[in-house]
Amino acid sequence: MGRALRLALAIAGKDLRAELRSRTAFLSAVVFAALVLVIVNFARDPTALPALALAPSALWITFAFGAVVALNRAFAVEREHAALDGLLLAPVPREALYLGKLLANLAFVGTVEAVALPLFVLFFDVPLGHALGGLLMVTALATVGFVAVGTIFSAMAVRTRFAELLLPVLLLPFMVPPIIGAAGLTSRLLDGRPWSEMHGMLRLLVLYDIVFVTLSTLLFPAVMDE
Amino acid sequence: MQPYDGPLLAATDLARAFGPHRVLRGISLSIDAGETLLVAGPNGAGKTTLLRILAGLMRPGAGEVRVRGRRLSHGDPDARRPIGLVSHQSLLYDDRTHAENLAFAARLYGLAKPAAAARDALALAGLADRGGATPRQLSRGLLQRAAIARALLHQPAVLLLDEPFTGLDARAAAQFRDLLRERAALGRALVIVTHQLAEAWELASRVAVLAGGRFALELPRAGALDDFLPRYAGACGG
Numbered sequence: 001m002g003r004a005l006r007l008a009l010a011i012a013g014k015d016l017r018a019e020l021r022s023r024t025a026f027l028s029a030v031v032f033a034a035l036v037l038v039i040v041n042f043a044r045d046p047t048a049l050p051a052l053a054l055a056p057s058a059l060w061i062t063f064a065f066g067a068v069v070a071l072n073r074a075f076a077v078e079r080e081h082a083a084l085d086g087l088l089l090a091p092v093p094r095e096a097l098y099l100g101k102l103l104a105n106l107a108f109v110g111t112v113e114a115v116a117l118p119l120f121v122l123f124f125d126v127p128l129g130h131a132l133g134g135l136l137m138v139t140a141l142a143t144v145g146f147v148a149v150g151t152i153f154s155a156m157a158v159r160t161r162f163a164e165l166l167l168p169v170l171l172l173p174f175m176v177p178p179i180i181g182a183a184g185l186t187s188r189l190l191d192g193r194p195w196s197e198m199h200g201m202l203r204l205l206v207l208y209d210i211v212f213v214t215l216s217t218l219l220f221p222a223v224m225d226e
Numbered sequence: 227m228q229p230y231d232g233p234l235l236a237a238t239d240l241a242r243a244f245g246p247h248r249v250l251r252g253i254s255l256s257i258d259a260g261e262t263l264l265v266a267g268p269n270g271a272g273k274t275t276l277l278r279i280l281a282g283l284m285r286p287g288a289g290e291v292r293v294r295g296r297r298l299s300h301g302d303p304d305a306r307r308p309i310g311l312v313s314h315q316s317l318l319y320d321d322r323t324h325a326e327n328l329a330f331a332a333r334l335y336g337l338a339k340p341a342a343a344a345r346d347a348l349a350l351a352g353l354a355d356r357g358g359a360t361p362r363q364l365s366r367g368l369l370q371r372a373a374i375a376r377a378l379l380h381q382p383a384v385l386l387l388d389e390p391f392t393g394l395d396a397r398a399a400a401q402f403r404d405l406l407r408e409r410a411a412l413g414r415a416l417v418i419v420t421h422q423l424a425e426a427w428e429l430a431s432r433v434a435v436l437a438g439g440r441f442a443l444e445l446p447r448a449g450a451l452d453d454f455l456p457r458y459a460g461a462c463g464g
Binding site: 003007010014018021022077080081082083085086087088089090091092093094221224225 | 322
């Protein structure tokens with residue numbers, strides 16, 4: 001396990017360093033997230049719909065699409081010069097390769113979310129103080145789930161000709177359960193509702209994470225087989 | 227690496243199809259330490275598919291590959307450790323220097339001193355002064371040398387080479403042939419897949435002609451290439 005973790009960290013470190021140098025995908029995802037927030041905010045009629053009613057949906061639409069943009073780069077970086085073959089040829093357990101990519105994607109999507117969240121507060125003027133801790137937990141739980149699925153779909157899509165188109169088509173249906181759960185929880189958190197009302201949805205998010213992280217790890221070796 | 231007496235690379239009854247198109251069928255081979263197998267054949271004969279299966283990058287439809295006696299499967303990553311591959315692509319990242327690329331690969335192979343291993347491999351491929359360059363800054367020939375450096379990085383016992391002389395000038399090709407001779411002399415097993423027979427002929431200890439998805443001809447390499455060419459043409463179907 002120690003060796004697999006070391007290899008996973010080496011792979012994640014390689015991806016993050018590459019992104020730190022270019023910042024291409026990060027900037028695209030952040031600009032995309034900001035655009036979504038701007039459009040949703042200015043499309044709203046403030047006399048008909050209070051900001052707080054729309055805020056949870058706007059936040060999770062932003063996170064979801066920002067994540068898709070971010071996840072598209074996960075395996076795209078391995079396409080040039082068939083670098084993926086280099087990873088598959090090395091004595092690296094396929095599971096460690098998946099874990100490395102998952103860790104890099106979590107760091108990457110988490111950073112996009114960390115930039116989008118203050119923009120969300122700015123645009124929607126949401127009083128986040130009392131709900132911040134809960135919102136961070138919900139964000140972490142939902143993000144782990146859809147990034148786990150997104151990582152394996154990104155690996156599947158990269159070998160096709162239209163990877164950028166295929167990834168959202170594959171991923172978005174699987175994002176629906178965590179996004180619905182997280183949006184519902186965000187709404188309750190912003191309303192200042194008691195935690196006892198949220199246990200069911202939190203359990204759903206935890207269950208989703210366990211099931212899809214496990215399934216994706218188990219299926220990844222087969223996905224990598226030509 | 228533990229000593230091993232059997233064939234370094236063995237394949238039994240390999241078959242592979244892409245949809246209805248059967249690319250390989252009934253391919254078996256066995257290569258001992260110090261042997262070099264030259265696999266020749268026309269375009270589309272399945273040479274690259276065979277090499278990818280031997281490298282563990284592609285799963286055969288039937289049959290199995292053993293490297294130093296261990297069956298290649300994704301459940302046994304260490305079985306792939308003795309393999310080095312020079313393919314059509316460099317397997318390098320464009321945004322990293324060659325030194326960084328090779329050091330990263332060295333970490334994947336668990337080498338003790340990744341930076342030193344990268345330096346040694348680059349020097350071996352004649353790129354000692356290009357460690358700070360990125361792949362996109364190199365010509366086709368120099369990039370091929372970088373790919374060779376990556377393949378040799380972990381001192382593989384089995385070297386699989388797909389059209390390895392592509393892009394190399396005459397001097398670099400000659401140096402690379404010397405390098406491959408040294409590897410064979412050190413007890414490595416080599417498989418060279420090419421249709422540029424002249425480049426690899428002198429290196430081969432055995433020659434196999436892949437045509438129609440099968441080894442149409444397999445024999446020890448003897449004599450001059452010119453004497454072999456009529457048989458090669460016959461095996462390829464004219």
